[in-house]
Amino acid sequence: MFSQEKYLKALNYAARVHDEQKTPQGLPYLTHLTSVAMEMIHACEEGNVKLEDADFAITVALLHDVLEDTDVTIGELIEEFGEEVASGVEALSKDPTIESKKQQMADSINRLLTQNYAVQSVKLADRISNLQKPPQDWDNEKIYNYFQESKFILSCLKNANPFLSKRLEDKINNYRIYIK
Numbered sequence: 001m002f003s004q005e006k007y008l009k010a011l012n013y014a015a016r017v018h019d020e021q022k023t024p025q026g027l028p029y030l031t032h033l034t035s036v037a038m039e040m041i042h043a044c045e046e047g048n049v050k051l052e053d054a055d056f057a058i059t060v061a062l063l064h065d066v067l068e069d070t071d072v073t074i075g076e077l078i079e080e081f082g083e084e085v086a087s088g089v090e091a092l093s094k095d096p097t098i099e100s101k102k103q104q105m106a107d108s109i110n111r112l113l114t115q116n117y118a119v120q121s122v123k124l125a126d127r128i129s130n131l132q133k134p135p136q137d138w139d140n141e142k143i144y145n146y147f148q149e150s151k152f153i154l155s156c157l158k159n160a161n162p163f164l165s166k167r168l169e170d171k172i173n174n175y176r177i178y179i180k
């Protein structure tokens with residue numbers, strides 16, 4: 001259903017550049033990346049996605065945070081994985097020159113809407129992966145804002161993939177239990 005070699009290439013690259021980075025829960029960052037890739041693999045299977053498209057979507061999933069969270073440049077990404085993957089990862093990255101977090105998200109969503117559905121789907125998969133039990137240091141306001149932001153992401157990108165949209169909708173509903 002997808003190329004194991006391409007999966008390994010992206011996984012090894014992400015492992016190298018994310019290095020010691022941890023998730024907000026304190027786990028190795030690769031657990032986040034592979035969980036996003038897992039969501040994409042499942043969605044590709046459910047949606048009978050063509051082999052080539054699945055390779056692209058899964059590669060972007062494994063690399064989706066390298067521009068935002070590491071020193072990797074867009075040029076390096078183009079060289080290693082080509083224009084299309086690099087452009088997808090760029091659209092999935094927040095622009096740090098924009099001041100407010102809310103504006104950063106709106107800007108990223110606007111750029112995602114110019115990308116194909118595969119790239120948009122990675123954003124759905126990313127939020128599915130992130131809607132686990134909130135980290136202990138998050139206060140109620142932060143949890144509530146994350147809940148609202150997740151609804152915003154779903155409303156903007158729901159057409160990208162019906163399977164992931166439904167899954168994100170369920171995750172958002174379940175996340176309500178963390179709001180006091």
Ligand SMILES: [Mn+2]
Nearest residue numbers: 032064065126
């Ligand atoms: Mn992510």
